[in-house]
Amino acid sequence: MFNKIRLWKKQNNNSSTLRDNIEKIKKMPVPEHVAIIMDGNGRWAKKRALPRVAGHHEGMKVVRKITKLSNMLGIKALTLYAFSTENWKRPKNEVDYLMKLPEEFLGSFLPELIEENVQVRMIGYKDQLPIHTLNAIEKAIDDTKNNDGLVLNFALNYGSRAEIIDATVQVLNDYKSGILNESDINEELFSSYLMTSNLKDPDLLIRTSGEIRLSNFMLWQLAYSEFWFTDVLWPDFGEQHLLEAVEAFQNRQRRFGGV
16 A cells, blocks of 8 residues: 555656656757657667567657657657668568557557647658558558648658668759759758658757667758767657757757857
8 A cells, every 4th residue: 555655656756847847848949850760679678588579569659658748848840760771681570560560559649649739741762661551651641631730750761861862863853854953953952852851950869779870860951950869778768868858959059050
C-alpha cells in the first residue's frame, strides 16, 4: 500500500515538473522545425539480451511520446529519420520488421494524430517500399491532409546524396528544356527541387546514442541548423531530453555566417 502511494507521489511530482518545464520553455521562441536521427535501438536491445527488433518496437513508443510533446510545445514540423537508403543492407528479418512498423504505429496512433490536428508527410523513395508499408503511409497522409498543426514528417527510404543528385538532374533537365535560365539558379530555387520543398529547413537537429555524424541525412537542409547530440539511446529518450535539447537551442546565438 505504502509503495503504491510513494509511486503515485513520484509520478505526480514528475508530471508537475514536466508541465512547469514546458511552460518555461514556451516563454521563449521554440525551433519551428526539429529533425531527429533516432539512433540506438539495436544497442538498447543488445544491452538487455533482446533481439534487435525489440529495440525498434520500443523506439516506436518513443515516437508517439515525442510527437505529442512537440505538438504541445508549438513546434511546427518534426522530421524523423526512420529508414535510410543504406538500411537495406541490414539483415532481412530486421528490414522486414522495420517495414511493418509504419502499419503498426499508424494503425494505432492515427486516430490520435487526427484528433491532435497533426499532419503526416513523408520524404524518401516510395517505389522501393513494400506495398503494405506504402499503403499505411499513404492512408495516414490522406487522412491527415486537412490538418494544419504539427507536420510529422517521416524520412523513410531516404538518402540525402541521392536527393541532391536527383534535384540536380531535374534542374538540368528544366534548364535544357528552356523552363529555367542560368540566372534563375540559386539556393532558393535549388531548395524547391528537394523533397523538403514545402518545409522550412530544420532549426535543430537531435541525434541520440552518442554518434556524432549526419549519416546521409538532410545534408543540404542542415547547413545552418543547431546540432544537439546525446549519449541516450533512442528507446530511453524521454520528454525531458527533448526539453533539454530545445532549451539548449534557445540559449544559442544563430548568426548564419554574420556577426
